[in-house]
Amino acid sequence: MNARDLPWRRTRDPYAILVSELMLQQTQVSRVEPRWHQFLAQFPTLHTIATASITDVEEAWQGLGYYARARNLHRTARLVTRDGADAAATLPGDAISLRTLPGIGRYTAGAVASFAYGQRTPLVDTNVARVLQRVFLPRAKRKVAATENALWELAERSLPGTSAAVWTHNQALMEIGALVCTARVMRCGECPVRRVCATYAAASVKKRSTASTGARAVAIAVQSSAAASRAISR
Numbered sequence: 001m002n003a004r005d006l007p008w009r010r011t012r013d014p015y016a017i018l019v020s021e022l023m024l025q026q027t028q029v030s031r032v033e034p035r036w037h038q039f040l041a042q043f044p045t046l047h048t049i050a051t052a053s054i055t056d057v058e059e060a061w062q063g064l065g066y067y068a069r070a071r072n073l074h075r076t077a078r079l080v081t082r083d084g085a086d087a088a089a090t091l092p093g094d095a096i097s098l099r100t101l102p103g104i105g106r107y108t109a110g111a112v113a114s115f116a117y118g119q120r121t122p123l124v125d126t127n128v129a130r131v132l133q134r135v136f137l138p139r140a141k142r143k144v145a146a147t148e149n150a151l152w153e154l155a156e157r158s159l160p161g162t163s164a165a166v167w168t169h170n171q172a173l174m175e176i177g178a179l180v181c182t183a184r185v186m187r188c189g190e191c192p193v194r195r196v197c198a199t200y201a202a203a204s205v206k207k208r209s210t211a212s213t214g215a216r217a218v219a220i221a222v223q224s225s226a227a228a229s230r231a232i233s234r
Contacts, residue, residue, distance in 0.1 A: 008020035008115075017112050043057070076091075096109075127173075
């Protein structure tokens, strides 16, 4: 499996990564890529966007929709830079602090902490959730609190030990969900984690389940997640 060469993967600038993550919410990658470059050319730093008017920021966001994202980015920049007074200010480096900022939820905080700062932080978006559920919890009900909590726990427990490996691990999980284990098609023959995947195993033995539901399934999944992490990071 070849990963996509996306421009925000070539930077460790937390602000640039935050912009990409906000733009990618509800917007296709193909539309985001050129707009990300244009936006950063106009507002290259937190300070430049903090000192800009909200009108200018929303105009630069035009065409991407969901303008609350632009407004929250502007509010975040003003908070972090103290209304533009601190030109050298940067985003916090940990997920807990990031989540106190406007419009930054659990996934986005994890993405910035992991991709910009190399923090050992899990992240679960739609693609990652799909992969983890198919690998470990194929019978669990989606969009149920217990399942969501179990997926976040799996994401955290499967993290490798080093910062460099965490970056690769999290990016790999997202790529598998976007390109291999998609909502419509499961390309199991191309998947690097099929050897630990309950869904693949079940299909291989004519739909005989290899994992039970409930607490026992979660316990088995947590124990297996380290093996999956090693496979994903290769």
